[in-house]
Amino acid sequence: MSIPNRWEEWVSEFEAWRNEIGFDDNLIQDYKFEAKYAPLDSDLIEFGDYKGQKKWKMTRDVPDQRIRDSLLHLIVYQGDTEFASVEQQRHLVKTAPTDYDLKSLIRVMSEEMRHGWQMCHVMMQNFGRTGAIEAQKQLKRRSLGMQERSGKSGARLLGSFNVDCDDWIDFFTFTQFIDRDGKFQLKMLSHGAYLPLSESMGPMLKEEAFHMGTGNNGLLRIGKARKIPVPLLQKYFYKWVPTGYDLFGGDNSSTAEWAYVWGVKGRPDEWTEKSDPDKRELNDYSRTCYHNELKELTDQLNKKIEEAGGDERIHLPDMKFNRAIGKYAVKRDEAGRPVANTTDAYGVPMAPEKFDPYVRSLALTAQDKQQLAKIFADGDWIAPTRF
């Protein structure tokens, strides 16, 4: 297939992608896809070596090719997650517990597609032929679960986006944890020196607020209904939270350090955090902020379970548990057997040979899924209010 030369050509490919993944366009008849840009508080670069200079309006204003490469890399990864999440969630329209939940899902997917559209708009408008190639590739990769089903090649770029969303608990945990990671990433980019990217972030963050609210509210309603056994709900936390931690990238990351030095990606709290960062630990700093937020939300969920009369509690997996990226990543030998960095879900070290069976014991089994299917069929597994 030829490279899209004009934006309209990319839009045609976007429409073909929707069709190919089986997305029902009737669901979004009124939705208007458009690129949205919002002005920033400051037109001066806010951090890094270029601090105080004017932000870059166009790619030709970016002073170094390495920075242009880094920007394109950031945009590609951001865009890839947006399209992937639609691939993961699209089949849930058939099983929505209520009409409002269905509306929420449709809105989440529409906005994720708009975010992908936005990133491709930035690439197509500002990065020439390379940008056009990358924008096209966004629509060629597939979330791995789907890839396996359809026999297509090319998985999505990040781990969390190659995991299937099997049911609505997956949807709520995904929007709670993975979209929340998205919020952190967008906030980090929103301070950046490159205007086409940083001005994209405000409208995207505004839309993400609804996605996270949907996830958190859904989990609270599940906690209130007390029909899903806590040990089963806990398994969804084990499925998504470690991948959420991984999304922040490696520790001691030189990529993150350079992105900060160049002023293109800051800290999530760059507005309020005035102290100089430890640039070697930027990813870990953001991951810790994310972990703290998750802890607060998990406490709220446990409070809800307690109010509803439940004795068991949800446990937020430790940051060291079952990681694939960073200093806590489980090290494996050539045969794939774990050899180091093996801990239980509480972060307590465990013998490497026990690790894989232990992780399997925390995943949903076929029996669990059967049990869940029965609960879902009863229809009252989620409360009509969270309060």
Place this chain on the structure above:
Amino acid sequence: MPLRLAGRGVSRPSRKSSSSPSSSRTRGHSRRSKTPWIASRPPKVEEPVLRFFAHVPALFSMCLLAEKNDYEEVIYLMDRPVTPGMVARAISFRGDAKKRPDDHALALLASAIQKARYPDPGPLLLASRSKLPLSAAVRALHFANPAFPLWDQGVARGLREVAGKQAPRFRARLDRQGLAEYARFVRLIVKWREAISFKHVPEEPYFLARIIEGALAVRGSRGSKVRT
């Protein structure tokens, strides 16, 4: 043919135009455009509105405290197609109705709601013979399609405090004039939800129309201690 009240700039895009840049504000942005990234920018709003936006999270949180169970009970109850029973439950929210309206009125309103397409509330006029007040009809419309904001005396009072004399006037009767003012409010909300900063949008599972309206309702309530 139902009355179309939506003004310019908020008419419903056709299905084709919903994904076609040639009919949206992205039109003509070839890669050689002089200002290549300008596609859509938020509209400008007046200073008092910006001040109000800064208080939206706190005001909306007060709104949730006051209406928490009731709102979610209704929103998660609604289904398609809208039935007279659902309409009855929806209009009891923030209820000014002392008793359940008769079945004919409810059926008339349920039928009108099915015909309304955002952002045009015009088809509600078909329910004018129901003798239901405008605020009740809008309540049912909102719960069927939450992009339509709620509209009653309290919201209108809050709106007047924020937007001054420019604000649409609330009229109690479900008639052409009342709906025209409501349509103005819908257009205003469209503008405001584009203009509000993400820093002032709470992480809640509600449409922005609801969040802004809820904040206005608290702003307009007499007991509110929050002043923007």
